[in-house]
Amino acid sequence: MEITALNGFKDILPEEVGLWRQVEETARAIFARFAFQEIRPPVLEKTELFARSIGEATDIVEKEMYTFADKGITMRPEATAGLLRAAIERNLLAARPLRRLFTIGPMFRHERPQKGRLRQFHQLDVEALGCASPLIDAELMAMGSMLLERLGIKVSLEINSLGCPNCRPAYRDKLLAFIARRADQLCADCRRRSQTNPLRVLDCKNPECRAQVEDAPSILDHLCPDCAAHFAAVEMGLTDLQIPYLRNKFMVRGLDYYCRTTFEFITNDLGAQAAVGAGGRYDGLIEQLGGPKNTPGIGFAMGMERLVLLLQQSQEERSAVSEADVYIAALGEKAVAACLPLAHGLREHGRRVAMDYEGRGLKSQMKQADKIGAAWVLIVGDEELAGGQAVLRDMRTKEQRAVTLDVAAIGRVVGKE
Ligand code: ATP
Ligand code: MG
Secondary structure (H helix, E strand, O other), rough: OOOOOOOOOOOHHHHHHHHHHHHHHHHHHHHOOOOOOOOOOEEEEHHHHHHHOOOOOHHHHHHOOEOOOOOOOOEOOOHHHHHHHHHHHHHOOOOOOOOOEEEEEEEOOOOOEHHHHEEEEEEEEEEEOOOOOOOHHHHHHHHHHHHHHHOOOOOOOEEOOOOOOOOHHHHHHHHHHHHHOHHHHHHHHHHHHHHOOOHHHHOOOOOHHHHHHHHOOOHHHOOOHHHHHHHHHHHHHHHHHOOOOOEOOOOOOOOOOOEEEEEEEEEEOOOOOEEEEEEEEEEOOOHHHOOOOOOOOEEEEEHHHHHHHHHHHOOOHHHOOOOOOOEEEOOOOHHHHHHHHHHHHHHHHHOEEOOOOOOOOOHHHHHHHHOOOOEEEEEOOOHHHHOOOOEEEEOOOOOOOOEEEEHHHHHHHHOOO
16 A cells, blocks of 8 residues: 655655745845844754743643653744854854854744644744844844845835833732623633733634724834844834835734744745745743843744745746756657767766656657756657757757767757756
């Protein structure tokens, strides 16, 4: 019996890898401009790390983690906790007052798989550690915007503030009172959440709950003076950098560790999976995880599956990238044998060459050449072979010309170095 992949775990196939690499390479180039360094923490961490950082009453910790119960270890559902653990444990925070780190890799969450939502998915994750200035918040959002713009992906940037331990409790009480008056109109999840994590009621996806909280008090009207000043400075920074953004008072983010600035990059082109990336500030977290006191931090993560889907959608033609410069259609046994060293010679000259060794008919080989997007087809039959000649066909213009069967001569026509 055939064994299939796990539900929600996807093979990234050869024809998709080009786009994945494009995303990764663009990200690395942009992160380098902002002086971020790469770090690669492991995929498994102690369960406690996630419970303590992400928070017990979050969707991720409550129901989405892959945990080996008997060993107390968990496959990372996000990158921030592990990256911070590594930065603290390996003493990376002492070396520079502001440490800029990024990591790229797979994350694991037990969710219901759908388009743009998998159980193993990949994130680009960046974290700026040690800087309390609102300017770094603006800078990070600008970096995310620059990356998306470079990839040709259109999003809107939405921002909010979650306040801090000084101002959030009073807001929370106000919100609780508001929710209590509507409790019987809310979904079961929200009624439960209102006990454990009432802010989460604001971002319930259920349309009826949405309607109920439409006129809920906004945290932006309840920030303490420091948080309000911070938020104003972030907005000023974004304006100075000419980064368009929208305020979204309902954005609360599903992780406990956030304070002050939170933000999301939102697309209209992926149905329900609207968030391409998201992040926020987490000023108390490093200390809470045993790191140096008063070390603030801010970061964001982008979902690579969603970026790749958007690229596929927006550049259908680019996803059909050519796999080869030239396809060699050798017709018949002798031609096949003669073309083996020819293909090798062209490859040594830096050309991308595709060929199969079946010696099938011309029609079926032309079809194959078309499928892999070869720019040229070199047609070699036994007759041509005898005369040391072949036919070279330009797949774009459909023009054909005779060429000598010689690596240098063919190489000159079929490609740029
Ligand atoms: P969502 O609201 O879509 O569940 P989230 O708030 O859980 O997202 P974060 O934890 O902030 O997501 O992760 C950052 C980014 O990682 C998301 O914006 C999204 O692009 C991506 N992401 C999160 N979960 C998944 C998943 N299960 N499959 C694919 N991508 C994901
Ligand atoms: Mg989620």
